[in-house]
Amino acid sequence: AQSVAQPEDQVNVAEGNPLTVKCTYSVSGNPYLFWYVQYPNRGLQFLLKYITGDNLVKGSYGFEAEFNKSQTSFHLKKPSALVSDSALYFCAVRDDPYNNDMRFGAGTRLTVKP
Amino acid sequence: NAGVTQTPKFQVLKTGQSMTLQCAQDMNHNSMYWYRQDPGMGLRLIYYSASEGTTDKGEVPNGYNVSRLNKREFSLRLESAAPSQTSVYFCASSVDRGSNQPQHFGDGTRLSIL
Numbered sequence: 001a002q003s004v005a006q007p008e009d010q011v012n013v014a015e016g017n018p019l020t021v022k023c024t025y026s027v028s029g030n031p032y033l034f035w036y037v038q039y040p041n042r043g044l045q046f047l048l049k050y051i052t053g054d055n056l057v058k059g060s061y062g063f064e065a066e067f068n069k070s071q072t073s074f075h076l077k078k079p080s081a082l083v084s085d086s087a088l089y090f091c092a093v094r095d096d097p098y099n100n101d102m103r104f105g106a107g108t109r110l111t112v113k114p
Numbered sequence: 115n116a117g118v119t120q121t122p123k124f125q126v127l128k129t130g131q132s133m134t135l136q137c138a139q140d141m142n143h144n145s146m147y148w149y150r151q152d153p154g155m156g157l158r159l160i161y162y163s164a165s166e167g168t169t170d171k172g173e174v175p176n177g178y179n180v181s182r183l184n185k186r187e188f189s190l191r192l193e194s195a196a197p198s199q200t201s202v203y204f205c206a207s208s209v210d211r212g213s214n215q216p217q218h219f220g221d222g223t224r225l226s227i228l
Contacts, residue, residue, distance in 0.1 A: 009154070032214050043118070043204055043219030044157075051214045090156060100164075100212045101172070104156040 002027045002095035006105035013081045013112055021076040021108045023091030032094040033074040034102070035065055037087050044090060050074060061085070081112045116140050120205050120220035127195045127227050135190040135223050137205030143218070145211040146188035147172075148180060150201040151222070157204065163188055164211045195227045 003026045013019045025031055032051055036044040048059025055067045065076045076089060091105040121136045139146065144165045149157040159172030163182040177199060179191045188207075192199060202224050206217040 034216055036216075036219075041221070043206075043221045044217075046216040046218070049214070049216060096214075097212075101159060101162075102217060104158075106154055106156045 002031075002093050002099055002101075002103045004091050004093045004103050004105040006089075006091055006108045008108050009106075010109050010111070013110070015083055015112050015114050016080050019078050019081040019085070019110065019112070021089050021091075021110060023074045023076065023105060025072050025074060025091075025093040027093060027095040027098075029098045030096045031072075031074075032096050033065075033067065034092040034094075035059065035063070035074075035076050036090045036092065038090065038107075039087050047076070047089075081110075083112050083114050086110055086112045118205055118207055118218050118220035120203075120223050122223060123221065124224045125226070127192075127225065129195060129197060129227060131195050132191065132193050133195065134192075135203055135205075135225075136187070137189065137220060138187045139205075139207040139218070140186065141207060141218065142185070143207035143209055144185070145208045146182065147206040147208075147217065148178075148188070148190045149204045149206065150174065151204060152201050160190065160203075162211065197227045199225065200227045201225060 005024045034049045035047040050057045050067045058064045118139045147162045148160040158174045161180040163169045166185045181189045202222045205220045208217045209215045
């Protein structure tokens with residue numbers, strides 16, 4: 001069965017500094033990987049995905065993520081954090097073709113301080 | 115551009131009461147999902163409907179029932195609410211369950227069971 005882990009409950013960064021939110025996964029087949037962001041009292045919003053191809057994926061709001069097959073990781077990154085990036089971030093994985101369910105991590109709360 | 119619409123946004127119930135959470139999507143998606151979100155646990159799948167006319171259990175189906183009323187609407191029913199069902203409930207939809215496309219989420223229903 002597929003699984004996904006977000007090892008940090010909380011990440012704090014200063015505005016203007018680079019940020020990284022970590023995600024590792026376990027699958028039997030090919031990983032379909034997704035990052036979502038959740039703002040207070042809102043649903044999850046899609047940021048970016050990795051299906052195949054280039055290991056560096058670019059998404060919305062200046063975010064990018066790097067797929068690393070050997071380390072089974074898919075870390076979310078941004079070169080320069082904004083206070084408005086403060087939110088809850090979820091990594092998700094689907095194990096293609098063995099399981100069509102999407103498995104979500106527990107979430108990482110990102111706080112960007114001015 | 116409504117996307118996924120959930121009603122109600124908030125609800126307080128007494129133990130043993132019943133209620134139905136409503137969800138509708140206007141993206142012509144085939145698949146729809148119900149999740150619950152609890153602190154530190156990410157999103158857990160309750161039920162899904164891969165296509166109109168079909169429904170299946172997810173990871174945590176006990177105490178819930180669903181109805182795929184038509185292609186647009188997917189409701190979640192609590193027949194006899196219990197305090198353990200206090201949670202935030204999210205409805206989501208996607209083009210197809212097995213595709214590489216992301217799921218789209220509503221803004222959630224915050225449910226408290228007293």
